[in-house]
Amino acid sequence: MLFQKSLLHLWIPNMFQFTGGIQTYSAFFLSALQSLYPNIDYHVFLKHDTFSSPNFPFLPDTKFHFAGTVHPKFKTIFFATKIAGYGLWQRPNLIISTHLNFTIAAYWLKRMANIPYWAVAHGVDAWNIDRPALKTALQNADKIISVSGYTRDRLLAEQNLDPTKVILLPNTFDASRFQITPKPEYLLKRYGLTTNNSIILTVARLDRSEQYKGYDQIIQALPEIRRYLPNVHYILGGKGSDRSRIMQLISQLDLQNHVTLAGFIPDNELGDHYNLCDVFAMPSKGEGFGIVYLEALACGKPTLAGSKDGAVDALCHGELGALVDPDNIAEIAQTLIKILQGTYPHSIMYQPEILRQKVKEIYGFDRFKQSLQEIMQTELVK
Template sequence: MTNLNVDSDNLLNQNRSITNNRQHHKYKHLHIWFPNIFEFKGGIQVYSAFLLEALQSLYPNTEYDVFLKHDTRCLSNVSLINGIRFHFAGKWHIKLRTLAFATQIFKSGVWQTPNLIITSHLNFTVVAYLLKRLKGIPYWTVAHGVDAWNITNPTLKNALYHADRILAVSNYTRDRLLKEQNLDPSKISLLPNTFDPSRFKIDGKPLHLLERYKLKAEQPIILTVTRLARSDGYKGYDKILQALPEIKRQLPDVHYILVGKGDDRLRIEQLIVQLNLQDCVTLAGFVADSELGDHYNICDVFAMPSRGEGFGIVYLEALACGKPTLGGNQDGAIDALCHGELGALVDPQDVGAIAQTLIQILQGTYPNPLMYQREVLRQKVIDTFGFVRFQHTLADVMKNSPIGSQK
């Protein structure tokens, strides 16, 4: 279970430890392979950007070559890109992009022979394995969630098996990988997701959003932020819709805001009509990053009863805004909500349990007083999953993981 008892002095000591690590562990040249970090902001992309920032902070004198499969250009501040060479494959047509990217990273690996390759997507390990066989270059990879489930491709399984380290974002991800794949448990390290607390702060319900969605401040509001993709149906937003008639029976003014876009929207629209929920559901569609914090603040509870989430950064963002949060009890939400210490965990398939738990939370009777202590809740999630903790955990992993001979 994640330790929540982290105070400011401990964090200062962690920073000193990180500074000392810089002096004792030299990574002269790293290759970093990401799907993308600039032109799309999904969970893997956000994690990748934080990973790069943490690496650069830990090892500021290291030479970095960062290869991005889908990005076409750099969209970032100068402080992040100092000392980093970016290589973009996104200008290739999508049908040719995988081959072009694989060729690029393979040729660069052969030519430059970096000390270590780190990739934030398991699929890229196939090329990394070839480079390890050819040049002896060690490689690490990150296991997030659905990308790591039910892997049957023999080539990918072999590449994953020979990875020098696998960074799992949650205990759930780690345990499922070990159950499904023939992996050495000692090679898997936990590096949970992190977030930027400066972007997600406690505030009142934004008036401009209340006006936009034609809502009143006193209305109980449930929020979900996710992609509305058919492949992401495990997120559980349809279960919330199914629970709404019962919630509405006890809380007639309840309103559900579902943020996100994708190819599952038509099914959701049909479900809303079928359940006669047109007056109490808003499909907000895509929301820009600049308005995401306001959307967390408009709600009274954030809910995503998923059943296949690797971790779920959205839980951390909601908690940082001091919001009571509900997740599923069968996936990475267990880690994000610290086994129920930071939020409510329910059976994601049990519509009745989802309804009753949300009613309890909205009525202020859920038996976890921390969920209603906004400032304490925010500080707990920062202490447990903030960037300082992320950076410190990464430093420990890198310090204790041999990477082969230095150049």
């Protein structure tokens, strides 16, 4: 049982120096916890970060422990030793890990010192787990928080877990950062486009290990889309090791004038890029959830996602956007054509303010904080 003067350990891969789904979720999770329970003593252990950011609204008494300066060869053992050592020394009332891999250390702390632990399951980190030590750690966790119903269902199907211990706390987003605005002139000029162009946008990490994001399928769908919409233009934002292969694919399909690889999009331009597009499309088949969908919806944009991963949750099983078979290029093409022509049979797609309001109601930070409070109430006595 946790009390307001309790000690809480949070184990997080990183939060300040890299922006990804787990990092963003971890930041919102800590922010919500500290807003709800400001009197708890927070110790936050970060494996890859080297410093905190003044832009992050954490409580001034928060204690951060960084392992990012350690040589990569020794970082894992150093971090494991650190979290285990502090756990044995401080005996926190609860450990929460925002990555499943850290639960192996938490399991041993529970065995040695009876410290309860929770973990957060995101996506690929929680699927197809076959490591015996990790399976044991998950089975002995006091709670597992899943960011999507899809990941929860897979965990329960693949692991021997008590379903009452696996609970849902979906991703959230900062609605104040993503507003509905006209297409930004500076981006139209940057990319040599006009308001007559039908613009498709994807924002993803272009890493060879993340080809499941579906940008290949959109590129392959473009020749068919161009038959109906000659002025269509695809902007693919992100950087990574897959860029050269993508450029070859674009060249093979003779799409050099119809695709822009925008590179890394800084946070202060992300909202403008959503507002630049006419449809946000990422027909992924490996997303644990996909915060980018929420951000695009908050900008009032029609949104397309794959029907075989956690994006089903983000789009509320089709209530908030179009779900397609991520392996079916013809279906992707036809759906994007209908969306861009304004004929897709889902009127909410063309009502930006309603789209924004719905995604805020379902996935806004206030809802996230309320849901977290409901989860925590069995552990906290105010």
